[in-house]
Amino acid sequence: MTFHLQDNGSIAWLPPSPSPATPTIDITSSNIRQGTQFRVYFKWSVPLVGVLLQSLLRGKERALQTDGAFKAAAWNDALNDVLGAGGEGCTIKSVKNKYQEQRRIWKEWLLHLNVSGWG
Numbered sequence: 001m002t003f004h005l006q007d008n009g010s011i012a013w014l015p016p017s018p019s020p021a022t023p024t025i026d027i028t029s030s031n032i033r034q035g036t037q038f039r040v041y042f043k044w045s046v047p048l049v050g051v052l053l054q055s056l057l058r059g060k061e062r063a064l065q066t067d068g069a070f071k072a073a074a075w076n077d078a079l080n081d082v083l084g085a086g087g088e089g090c091t092i093k094s095v096k097n098k099y100q101e102q103r104r105i106w107k108e109w110l111l112h113l114n115v116s117g118w119g
Contacts, residue, residue, distance in 0.1 A: 042094040048087050052098060055081040 059065060059074030070078075075092055078099075082090050 042087070042090050044094075044098055048082055048085055048090075049098065049102065051081050051085045051087075052078055052095060053102065056099060 055078040056065075056070060056074060059070055059077055062074075064071045064074035064077075075095060079090060079092055079095050082095060
């Protein structure tokens with residue numbers, strides 16, 4: 001609250017002046033470590049994962065994979081396919097991370113092939 005002494009000797013109350021709306025930014029130690037203020041997450045759906053894997057299979061058929069690693073052209077094609085299927089906000093990094101995650105899961109399932117009762 002702000003009070004103001006008027007010329008006639010009376011005291012008048014002045015409402016606080018409206019300040020421009022400024023967004024508050026939560027800067028925590030984890031955000032500082034990342035080098036950015038906000039982490040952007042891309043939410044994968046099952047159809048988008050299918051688009052990604054199909055695109056990488058096509059890249060493998062076109063010889064865009066050498067020694068187990070995909071060439072940059074394969075990653076760019078996969079990203080473009082995911083973006084074309086509605087994956088707005090997806091990046092090359094999220095495409096590579098999702099591929100690595102799917103690859104890890106596949107390797108874990110392969111361990112179960114020779115287990116009795118699993119197939």
